[in-house]
Amino acid sequence: VxxxxxxxxxxxxxxxxxxxxxxxxxxMPRFGSGTFHRTARFGNLAELQLLDTRSYRSDQACDDGFKPICEGVGDKTAQVLGAEQEEWLARNLRRNSARWNCLAQQIMMMSLDRRRAANEDTRIANMDSWAAYEVPRQRMLGRMAGLGNVVVLTGDEHQNFVGDLVHQDKVVGTEIVATSISSGGDGSDLRYGSEQMMK
Structure with a gap:
């Protein structure tokens, strides 16, 4: 295009x-641009950081898609949030002034192995998720370490998952991935290979 x-x-x-x-x-966006990350607070119960993981990120590694991990996944210069939004989020997480620190965002953060067949022997990752940006992902998980109250709320996956966010062998948060109300799992309750992935 x-x-x-x-x-x-x-x-x-x-x-x-x-x-x-x-x-x-x-x-409101002006001329196709704007700042779309923001905070919503619910008393002392929850502080919700609404992130923009689409506007500032580097191009996806390995030519996008569901693929084996390639060298680009470890790119030290890769960005998901961009420097300004990442620093804004770091400040908000350090404040830690509500019972729950919630991050609402678009792409799965947990490191889900996407192998769908028993004969696939190499880990498969979604290159349109945090798994394809390992350096910023580890930086983010490191910022969650020690807080004890982080819940990541993720959409745009067309299926539902829940899992631990792990940094240096310690659980630092929980991620709840929910599909949109309109996607219907792309036409089926379970995608091809779901049973294998759950193993």
């Missing part, structure tokens, strides 16, 4: 997002 056509697509997508989400006027 040519760059100018992509910018028009992006602007239209952000406008649709703004018109269909419960977003404050201050977050």
């Amino acid at each position: 040519p760059a100018d056509a992509f910018e028009l697509r992006r602007a239209a997508a952000l406008q649709a997002w703004y018109e269909h989400m419960p977003i404050r006027r201050a977050n």
Whole structure:
């Protein structure tokens, strides 16, 4: 897609997002750009960090898709949140002033092995998830370590999962992955290979 056509697509997508989400006027996109991360607080029960994992990240490693881990997954310069948003989140996590520190975001953070057949002997990762950005993923998990109250809420996976977030052999949080109300698991209750993945 040519760059100018992509910018028009992006602007239209952000406008649709703004018109269909419960977003404050201050977050209205202008000319296809804006700041979309923000905080919502629910008394002392929960502080919800709403992240933008789409606007600032590096291109996906290994040409995207579900693939074996490639060298690009360990890229030390890779970004998911971008430097400014990552520092904003680090400050908010350090504050740790509510019972629950919740991160709401778009791409799975846990390191789920996506092998779907018994004869696959190499770990498969979704290159459109944190698993393809191991350096920023480990940095994020390191920031969660010791807090004892982090819950990551993830969408955009078209299926449901729950799992531990592990850093240096210690559980540092829990991730709940939920599908959208409209995806219906892409037409089936279980995807091909789900039973193998759950093993």
